[in-house]
Amino acid sequence: MNTHALRRTALVAAVASTSALVLAGCSGAGGSASGGDGDVTLTIATFNDFGYTDALLQEYMDAHPNVKIVHNKAATSNEARENYFQKLGKTGLADIEAIEVDWLPEVMEYADLLAPVPDDLKSRWLDYKVEAATSADGKLVGYGTDIGPEGVCYRSDLFAAAGLPTDRAEVAAMLEGDWSTYFAAGDTYVAATGKAFFDSAGGTYQGAINQVEAAYENPDDGSITATSNPEVKKIYDQVLAASATQSAHLGQWSDDWFAGLSNGAFATMLCPGWMLGVIEGNAPEVKGWDIANVFPGGAGNWGGSYLTVPGNGKNVEAAQELADWLTDPETQVKAFENAGTFPSQTDALKADALTGSVNAYFNDAPVGEMLSERAQAVKVSPFKGQFYFQINDAMQKALTRVEDGTQSAADSWKQWATEVDALS
Numbered sequence: 001m002n003t004h005a006l007r008r009t010a011l012v013a014a015v016a017s018t019s020a021l022v023l024a025g026c027s028g029a030g031g032s033a034s035g036g037d038g039d040v041t042l043t044i045a046t047f048n049d050f051g052y053t054d055a056l057l058q059e060y061m062d063a064h065p066n067v068k069i070v071h072n073k074a075a076t077s078n079e080a081r082e083n084y085f086q087k088l089g090k091t092g093l094a095d096i097e098a099i100e101v102d103w104l105p106e107v108m109e110y111a112d113l114l115a116p117v118p119d120d121l122k123s124r125w126l127d128y129k130v131e132a133a134t135s136a137d138g139k140l141v142g143y144g145t146d147i148g149p150e151g152v153c154y155r156s157d158l159f160a161a162a163g164l165p166t167d168r169a170e171v172a173a174m175l176e177g178d179w180s181t182y183f184a185a186g187d188t189y190v191a192a193t194g195k196a197f198f199d200s201a202g203g204t205y206q207g208a209i210n211q212v213e214a215a216y217e218n219p220d221d222g223s224i225t226a227t228s229n230p231e232v233k234k235i236y237d238q239v240l241a242a243s244a245t246q247s248a249h250l251g252q253w254s255d256d257w258f259a260g261l262s263n264g265a266f267a268t269m270l271c272p273g274w275m276l277g278v279i280e281g282n283a284p285e286v287k288g289w290d291i292a293n294v295f296p297g298g299a300g301n302w303g304g305s306y307l308t309v310p311g312n313g314k315n316v317e318a319a320q321e322l323a324d325w326l327t328d329p330e331t332q333v334k335a336f337e338n339a340g341t342f343p344s345q346t347d348a349l350k351a352d353a354l355t356g357s358v359n360a361y362f363n364d365a366p367v368g369e370m371l372s373e374r375a376q377a378v379k380v381s382p383f384k385g386q387f388y389f390q391i392n393d394a395m396q397k398a399l400t401r402v403e404d405g406t407q408s409a410a411d412s413w414k415q416w417a418t419e420v421d422a423l424s
Contacts, residue, residue, distance in 0.1 A: 038066065040318050044326075045072045045094035047080040049277055050145060050305070051335030052326065060325055067318070076253055078393070089113040093310045095319035096326075099142065101304045104132055105386045107142075111135040115309040115316050117143055121324060128381055129344045133306055142306030143327040146341035148272030149374035150207060150300045152182075153279060156363065157288030158267040162192040168365065172294035179208060179238060182296040186246040189267055196248035196266045201239050201399040203252045207270040208235045209392070210300045210382055216392070217385035224424045226391050227417040236395075240402055240409045249403040258282045270295075272302040273371045276340035280361045290363045293370045299377035304344065342371050349375075387423050394419045 046052065057069045074080035077100050084103070087093045088110055099107055107114075117140040122130055125144040133142030152175055156166040164185070165171055175182055186197035198204055209215050209232070216226035226232055243249070248266040250257040260266055262283035269275070271291055279289055307323045309316060325331055329348035335341050336354060348354055349372060357368030398416035401407040407415065 039068065040066055040315055041068045041070060042096065042315055042319055042322055043070045043072060043094035044096040044098075044307075044322070045074065045080065045083075046098040047074040047077045049274070049281070049339040049341070050098060051277070051337075051339035051341045053338050056331070056334055056338065060322060067322075069322070081389070088310065089312065091312075093313070095309065095313045095315050096323050097308050097310060098145070099306050099308055101132060101306070102384055102389045102392065104142070104306075105384055105388060107308070108133075108135055109386075111139055111141050113311055114141040115311045115313075115320060116140060118320070118324075124327070124329070124346070125344050126346060129304070142308055143323045144344040145305045145307060145327055145332070145335070146274060146303075147344045147375065148274060148301050148303035149342055149371050149378060150270055150272045150295050150302050151291045151293055151370060151374055152268055152295060153271035153275065153289060153291045153362075154268045155264065155286075155288040156290045158193070158195075158264055159189075162189045162267070164189060164192075166290075168290050168292045168363075171290075171292040175292060175294045175296065177296070179296045183238075183242040183246065186242060186268075190245055193267075195264070197246040197268055198242075199248050199250050199257060199260060199266045199269045200252055201243040201247055201249075201403050202396045203270055204242070204247070205235060205239045205395070205399055206302060206392075207295070207300050208239065208297065209395075210302055211297050211380055212382060213380050214383045216388055217383065219383040219385070222385050224387060224391070224420060226420050233413075236399075236413065237409070240399070243399075243403060247403060251400055251403075262286050270300075270302070273336070273340045273342035273367070274303065276359065276362065276367065277338070278340075284361075289361065291359075291365050291367065291370065293373060295374065295377075299374060299379065301375070301378045301381075336368075340367070342375065390423060391420055 044052070052071060057071060061067050061069060072094060074083070080098065081100070081103055084093065084097055084099065085106065122140055129144040129147065130140060133144070134140045154171060159166050159171070165174055174185055189197045212231050215229060215232055216224065218225050248260055250260050250265060261279050262285065276291070283289065307326060309319045309323055313319055327345070329343065329345040329351065332343040332345050332348045333351050333353045336343055337357065343349060343354065354368045355372060359365045359367045394416055398412045401412045402409050
């Protein structure tokens with residue numbers, strides 16, 4: 001059984017943090033990269049935490065003595081996205097660029113600007129991971145990294161103080177049900193402590209909207225249906241009603257939110273696998289975090305990413321070789337151990353190193369087995385059309401306006417609807 005604790009270094013505060021990994025002097029098992037006999041510097045641009053530690057990338061350099069890797073990490077995915085679309089097809093992108101699944105509708109419009117993933121790798125990933133990044137003419141442009149099956153993370157020490165169960169199986173039983181069950185538990189917690197139950201309306205909304213098959217656009221013709229979809233309005237109203245008493249009103253990725261992971265500002269949060277490393281990395285001294293094998297409404301997948309290789313890069317072939325290695329099953333299991341990024345590779349999902357993974361930080365939770373079950377419970381793969389990212393980003397801002405007191409829920413919805421209507 002793998003008892004390594006999942007590790008994560010704190011997110012950088014600046015727009016990009018660059019670490020140039022030192023070229024391995026001699027060594028290793030491996031030969032040169034496909035970029036030729038001379039030294040090759042490969043740049044890779046990511047965001048948040050993909051689990052690509054210095055030690056992991058050093059493994060590749062040890063096996064390829066002519067390769068030096070420079071890893072650039074943007075502070076947020078929004079900043080990475082802006083940079084990506086400003087420069088795609090021009091100059092200035094890294095040899096390997098990470099993208100989020102929510103960008104794919106836009107990315108696929110420029111599939112011809114990206115180097116293809118070799119055909120012999122396509123069987124590596126779950127079918128839906130491949131289909132989402134495949135163009136109409138059959139060109140796969142993304143090397144799948146992670147998926148985001150979700151559980152509920154909770155502070156067992158704060159639950160104990162509120163008189164709630166702390167054992168993860170008992171917590172799962174308490175939260176089993178729909179979103180009203182989750183919020184009912186929140187009412188109990190708030191009544192007992194006077195403190196916030198969850199972190200933010202935005203994060204909670206995201207978990208719920210990911211369960212809607214076609215939230216914002218019509219899959220048949222791509223038309224925008226967001227403002228008239230009763231499911232969207234229902235989730236908006238339900239989350240904000242709970243937020244009024246249960247939310248810490250801490251926008252995810254803000255400085256106060258990071259601090260809240262350690263100072264007890266909230267007792268629960270929705271947890272895709274990649275969130276585990278974020279919590280541990282920013283609250284390393286906290287002993288109370290745990291995770292329950294349950295999710296409101298049954299199951300959900302939040303996020304997931306890919307690596308892409310710009311077709312006009314200086315080292316395309318060498319970059320493809322590195323992207324191949326970073327997304328092979330063995331390396332992805334290591335990335336999971338580093339940051340909780342749950343693999344999308346079929347062989348990785350069967351690996352003992354994954355299914356037997358136990359997280360010491362989260363009270364020895366069997367996270368590999370747990371997240372595998374959470375992944376298998378997912379029944380809905382939401383349709384994300386051309387405008388999904390813009391609509392959802394505007395919604396997150398609408399929720400924030402309500403939580404920070406800038407607007408009422410009704411007025412913020414009206415502004416969001418106006419912004420959405422302007423897209424069509």
